[in-house]
Amino acid sequence: MTGKVYLIGAGPGDPELLTLKAHRLLTMADVVLYDRLVGKEIIDLIPDTAEKKYVGKAKSLHSLPQEEINSLLVAKAKAGNRVVRLKGGDPFIFGRGGEELEELIEEGVPFEVIPGVTAAAGCAAYAGIPLTHRDYAQSVRFLTGHLKNGTTDLPWEELVHPAQTLVIYMGLTGLQEISQSLIRFGMVPSMPVAVVEKGTTSEQRVFTSTIKEVYEVATQNEVKSPALLIIGEIVTLQSKLEWYGKYK
Template sequence: MRGQITLIGAGPGEPELLTVKAVRKLQEADAVFYDRLINQDLLNYCSDECELIDVGKKPKHHKVPQSEIENLIIEKAKEGKRVVRLKSGDPYVFGRGGEEGKRIIEEELIFEVIPGITSAIGGLAYAGIPITHRDFASSFHVITGHLKSEDNQLDWDVLAKTEGTLVFLMGMSELQTITSELMKHEKNKETPVAIVRWATRKDQKTVTGTLETICQIAEEEKMTSPSLIVMGDVVTQRDYLNFYESRPLFGKRIVLPHTCKKNMYHRLIDAGASVFELPKLIKKEMTDIFSLENKERLVFLDADSVSFFVGKLQEMNQDIRQLQHVDFVTIGHHTELAVKKLGILPIETYAVLSDYQLEKDNLEKTLFIGEKSYVNQLEQLNPTIDSYVPFEVTSPVIPENEFSEADYFFLPSSKAAHYFLKDLGKENKDMLKNKKIIVMGAITAKIFETQEIPVIQSENPSFESVLDKIIEEEM
């Protein structure tokens, strides 16, 4: 099978600005070559088997030379692999996509391009600046800010007299030259100018001025690469159209468990936050066995334990139908649903573990089945309970920068709190200084309070209430 290479435009930074086709190609890829400027969250679309190769380019420093990048891509494709070259913005807007594409075609490999939203348009939109406007600009020009090479000299006289919007990409190191040359060639020094750094991301920053003042403003505000420079009357529309930076959670980083993604991810994104999803817990089945002799009551403490329990029954050559004499009790709605899928109706379901009263049971005839942290809670109340822990849980390593960059940690359950604190370690509690922890219930709050870690509890145990609480904290 011939390999194939897809050049994908990753867009300006916001992960959801990626095209649907680009997502599919990332999911199918065997190898992905990516640059420094792409949002690392996009790599989550790749399979576990996909090889991720960082060829990141920094200003004035190329980690891997362009010719070597092309060689590596072609080499992988000739192995019959599906290769993706993931580039920020659009591959054909100062992205060297044309050069790479020509080289790939010369090697007789299958080749395609998936366009991306260029920062020259999408990045400006997120800063509240339309690149065209009926009243202000009927045309636009996108210009590279790399002015050093002899074959890339700009005609400043033409640019200064050009009507419409001027956008300079990769031009921060030449800002002084760009502004002075345009004024030297009689462009109005009062022309509105904006600089947008890290457009569409949580740390987006925009400053405005005029052709005459923007250099001083950029220096005072410490504006650095990667930034867009835009000139023209369209900049004045930012006062009305700045939707992104005016969102209530703009610039805030929120960490939450993957189990909350469906309910919370888009709520937070739409409120302006950026979100880091904690990796899934790794569950490994235990080799322990259990005895059901004389048991009349099975209490399931979590939903995962139900499937592990049934699997262990089968290993022991037993059948769920042999438990007709046994009462099933569940803790939590999801656990109840898991038992019902077996065709069994629990005789009792408790919303949370703290609602369950041990003293009313004949403990000798009761088996508690669940994850270790839940069993531990019961053993603190009565160490003589008979329990079965069907699986062991370990947490993947969480990048240290996600702790340091986070503003909020949302931990919706005692289980999430338990593993969060376990991963953090007592010696690292100081890392939570200046961070805010949001919880939904009193039980979860108490876990932190016992370790003298302050938390914020939502008004009621709903995701909408959590969002309202975070926004309230920021108002």
């Protein structure tokens, strides 16, 4: 009897941002494969009876290649298990969830997707930065700073646009190149930028700067991954709206 795979978004870190459905299915799992960005407090929710396996990825350091993760999901489900594939944030936003589902479909394994709070929404909210605002930004764009080929060769001309917020996932490694490229393609050097480190967790740190100086600020403060970049005039509201330290 074939089991089922539940592709669950664990959110950006705070366990209380798990959806009710995600929490219910996680506590019923037979097998859980979890990523590097899933917080310890969420991992602690996995029942003791479940098989737990870390399959996370860091830059140039993968505990398992993606192909092996895909095969493992298939094998565990075909053995009749309720398999939870637990991913940080949302599995369909830079989470490679689509690649894993393609394999499940090819192998005839049933699955269900449970969306999660993506880092852009969670980290921005906890840092006090609205991603859109009638006076500052009427659009928001999510990008990854780490492309499949290992470069940060983004469509720079499209990104330098008024009234737009840019949110860059995994942008810390290429931060210097990102800032220089945006300026080279026309972004004003004084454009506000926020770097949110370990967003939504008790270790969250937020640094605001400009696109010209953000690399130096991040370096001086020894910012570590996971960190999210938010670029746009909307960042000027951060000091006014931040509520994390007061209400968390």
